[in-house]
Amino acid sequence: MSEVASNHYLEGLLKTYSQHSSDVTPWLSQMRNEAVDRVGELKIPTKRDEEWRFTDISSLTDIPFQTAQTIPQLQPADIKHHYIQEAATRLVFVDGHYASALSTINNDSGIIAGNLSMLLPSYSAKIAPHLGQHVSYGDNIFAALNTAFLHDGVVIIVPQNISVSSPIQLLFIATQKEVTSHPRCLIIAEPGSNVTVVEDYIAGQEVAYVTNAVTEISVADNAHVNHIRLQRDSNQAFHIANCTATLAHASNFQSINVALGARISRLNLNVQLASEGAECAVNGLALIKKRQLADTHTFIDHIKPHGTSRQLHKCIVDGAAHAVFNGKIMVQPNAQQTDSSQTSRNLLLTGQAQVNTKPQLEIFADDVKCAHGATVGQLDPEEIFYLKSRGLSEQAARNLLTYAFGAEIIERIPVISLKNQLEQAVLEYTQSTES
Amino acid sequence: MITNNSKPLLEVQGLHASVNGVAILKGIDLTINYGEIHAIMGINGSGKSTLAKILAGHSAYQVTAGNVIFDGKDLLALAPEERARSGVFLAFQYPIEIPGVANNQFLRLAYNTVQTQRGKDELDPLEFDDYVREKMKLLEMNPDFLDRSVNEGFSGGEKKRNEILQMALLEPRLNILDETDSGLDIDALRIVANGVNQLTNKDNATILVTHYQRLLNYIVPDYVHVMNSGRIIKTGGKELALELETRGYDWIGAEENIPEGAAL
Numbered sequence: 221m222s223e224v225a226s227n228h229y230l231e232g233l234l235k236t237y238s239q240h241s242s243d244v245t246p247w248l249s250q251m252r253n254e255a256v257d258r259v260g261e262l263k264i265p266t267k268r269d270e271e272w273r274f275t276d277i278s279s280l281t282d283i284p285f286q287t288a289q290t291i292p293q294l295q296p297a298d299i300k301h302h303y304i305q306e307a308a309t310r311l312v313f314v315d316g317h318y319a320s321a322l323s324t325i326n327n328d329s330g331i332i333a334g335n336l337s338m339l340l341p342s343y344s345a346k347i348a349p350h351l352g353q354h355v356s357y358g359d360n361i362f363a364a365l366n367t368a369f370l371h372d373g374v375v376i377i378v379p380q381n382i383s384v385s386s387p388i389q390l391l392f393i394a395t396q397k398e399v400t401s402h403p404r405c406l407i408i409a410e411p412g413s414n415v416t417v418v419e420d421y422i423a424g425q426e427v428a429y430v431t432n433a434v435t436e437i438s439v440a441d442n443a444h445v446n447h448i449r450l451q452r453d454s455n456q457a458f459h460i461a462n463c464t465a466t467l468a469h470a471s472n473f474q475s476i477n478v479a480l481g482a483r484i485s486r487l488n489l490n491v492q493l494a495s496e497g498a499e500c501a502v503n504g505l506a507l508i509k510k511r512q513l514a515d516t517h518t519f520i521d522h523i524k525p526h527g528t529s530r531q532l533h534k535c536i537v538d539g540a541a542h543a544v545f546n547g548k549i550m551v552q553p554n555a556q557q558t559d560s561s562q563t564s565r566n567l568l569l570t571g572q573a574q575v576n577t578k579p580q581l582e583i584f585a586d587d588v589k590c591a592h593g594a595t596v597g598q599l600d601p602e603e604i605f606y607l608k609s610r611g612l613s614e615q616a617a618r619n620l621l622t623y624a625f626g627a628e629i630i631e632r633i634p635v636i637s638l639k640n641q642l643e644q645a646v647l648e649y650t651q652s653t654e655s
Numbered sequence: 656m657i658t659n660n661s662k663p664l665l666e667v668q669g670l671h672a673s674v675n676g677v678a679i680l681k682g683i684d685l686t687i688n689y690g691e692i693h694a695i696m697g698i699n700g701s702g703k704s705t706l707a708k709i710l711a712g713h714s715a716y717q718v719t720a721g722n723v724i725f726d727g728k729d730l731l732a733l734a735p736e737e738r739a740r741s742g743v744f745l746a747f748q749y750p751i752e753i754p755g756v757a758n759n760q761f762l763r764l765a766y767n768t769v770q771t772q773r774g775k776d777e778l779d780p781l782e783f784d785d786y787v788r789e790k791m792k793l794l795e796m797n798p799d800f801l802d803r804s805v806n807e808g809f810s811g812g813e814k815k816r817n818e819i820l821q822m823a824l825l826e827p828r829l830n831i832l833d834e835t836d837s838g839l840d841i842d843a844l845r846i847v848a849n850g851v852n853q854l855t856n857k858d859n860a861t862i863l864v865t866h867y868q869r870l871l872n873y874i875v876p877d878y879v880h881v882m883n884s885g886r887i888i889k890t891g892g893k894e895l896a897l898e899l900e901t902r903g904y905d906w907i908g909a910e911e912n913i914p915e916g917a918a919l
């Protein structure tokens with residue numbers, strides 16, 4: 221893609237920016253202005269950028285995706301089927317805008333949850349140390365764009381020693397074509413707290429749009445956060461996400477990332493084990509077909525000693541789809557007694573399906589336990605024969621094995637209705653591949 | 656059991672087969688009637704498992720000549736799943752592990768597929784659970800095996816029991832047990848053999864591939880066949896197995912090789 225096109229696109233996007241900026245907290249408007257300046261200096265990446273080698277997003281700039289000018293009035297009945305029944309708190313955003321009428325906030329457990337503009341006046345002191353502090357945009361044009369457009373977003377604060385028993389659902393619905401939304405989430409788990417958050421991206425219509433999300437998660441000392449990220453955007457959409465979790469002393473972060481939708485998706489997930497004894501599990505599943513591309517870049521950074529990380533990333537690739545996994549694990553010089561393992565497993569269902577997987581370990585400490593590995597394969601013909609010899613059709617056998625491959629990740633989701641929903645989605649996926 | 660009026664269930668006629676162009680089966684003739692139990696013995700690599708897998712429809716083997724008639728139909732024209740649904744069952748010598756597929760889910764899927772084929776009702780998960788637990792009792796199997804992935808991490812003997820459990824569930828007409836006895840401890844051998852004996856009757860037939868006479872003490876064969884380099888070189892009654900146990904296989908070749916007329 222040419223530089224001209226890129227800049228034209230960005231200019232177009234920023235035009236909508238000026239219409240919004242008024243009445244804000246000074247620190248926030250300063251943050252935004254800096255981001256706007258940075259956007260002016262950066263370009264949309266091309267395949268020449270090492271970080272984007274396999275993912276060509278040049279088609280993103282073919283259409284000047286603006287932020288939504290009008291927001292449709294959705295009724296609860298329109299979106300109810302997307303509700304996770306266990307969730308007591310649900311925040312709904314439509315085309316990037318907070319929909320208070322569709323949202324339910326239950327504070328019984330003691331949590332503070334809501335949209336940024338509502339909570340900012342009262343909780344500025346709690347928000348300021350975190351917002352924009354975990355995801356640093358640097359050269360990352362998409363994170364910078366998101367920050368430039370940071371007017372509203374999700375804020376969840378789980379106060380010290382509070383355990384929230386029911387999951388919190390963050391539902392982002394895209395309903396309009398050729399619109400860009402910049403979802404922003406901030407999750408602050410204070411010391412000793414425990415929370416499960418489901419970040420859920422859904423298509424209201426099978427049209428082309430852009431989701432450019434940023435999520436920041438702070439897991440304080442001894443806190444425990446389950447974060448489930450579900451990308452089921454339209455198969456014509458672009459989904460770009462930057463997510464960073466910062467883990468404090470003896471904290472625990474369990475992350476599950478499922479990518480089902482989007483024409484092109486890219487997730488940058490960054491987990492910082494910033495203090496001693498932090499623990500994380502990072503699970504990923506990309507289930508794609510036709511001409512979809514799902515790119516997951518993860519970076520697990522062991523900064524301090526006695527950290528533990530477990531990563532399992534799986535891709536199931538059908539049709540002429542393309543999965544990319546780039547998983548870097550860094551063990552800093554100080555991070556002795558790190559225990560880390562990383563596995564990338566990939567299933568290619570057709571001859572045209574493609575995967576590029578690159579697990580990387582960079583170890584600068586000597587007393588560590590680290591293992592990593594990657595496999596790419598097809599369904600095992602001996603397994604298929606075994607199932608057929610018991611009466612299952614070729615297709616039923618293939619479906620069962622494909623399902624089993626994905627189920628290993630889905631079974632780790634600690635929200636039962638969501639788990640069932642996704643198991644169903646995988647079944648439908650495997651069945652739709654029937655020729 | 657041999658009965659005079661029974662009709663053939665399986666007829667293998669002049670079967671030749673190869674894998675990657677290498678001939679493995681070189682003319683097998685074998686007829687099995689309803690109600691009969693046939694043991695197939697023979698040295699390692701003689702083609703016993705190849706025969707078993709060809710009957711089950713494994714695609715790695717090319718049939719180059721011959722016919723297989725199953726219950727009057729051309730078995731070789733059927734896909735593996737069609738063979739299974741019409742009653743062919745192979746208990747594998749090396750049952751494969753299938754990580755991620757729960758054993759109970761797999762067993763129920765297989766059971767319901769075969770039931771549907773027979774025009775019978777499917778069982779829902781709860782009904783099936785009761786049903787499979789009954790069958791497991793027959794084999795003195797721990798119900799914990801239902802919740803594990805198919806054969807994953809099962810010991811050699813546990814895998815073999817899981818195979819016979821599938822046979823008990825699917826109620827096939829032709830049971831092909833490929834070295835089901837190897838890997839079983841002495842008690843397990845007795846239990847599994849008892850299970851098999853309860854499942855064999857005048858409406859089905861069984862092929863037992865084995866290296867050991869011991870199994871045949873429990874499951875008494877009507878015929879014993881000896882295979883060597885892709886052919887059946889000798890057929891006898893159950894006493895042939897005893898003779899093999901004491902004399903080994905060498906003498907058969909020698910006996911067969913005696914030029915015609917020399918013995919006169």
Ligand SMILES: Nc1ncnc2c1ncn2[C@@H]1O[C@H](COP(=O)(O)OP(=O)(O)OP(=O)(O)O)[C@@H](O)[C@H]1O
Pocket residue numbers: 674675679697698699700701702703704705706715748
């Ligand atoms: N897929 C294959 N590729 C190459 N050779 C094969 C294949 N399958 C079987 N063979 C060969 O065919 C011959 C017969 O093998 P088979 O497994 O049928 O023997 P068997 O009689 O069952 O032996 P055992 O008693 O050891 O189980 C062997 O020499 C084996 O190596």
Ligand SMILES: [Mg+2]
Pocket residue numbers: 703704705748833834
């Ligand atoms: Mg064998």
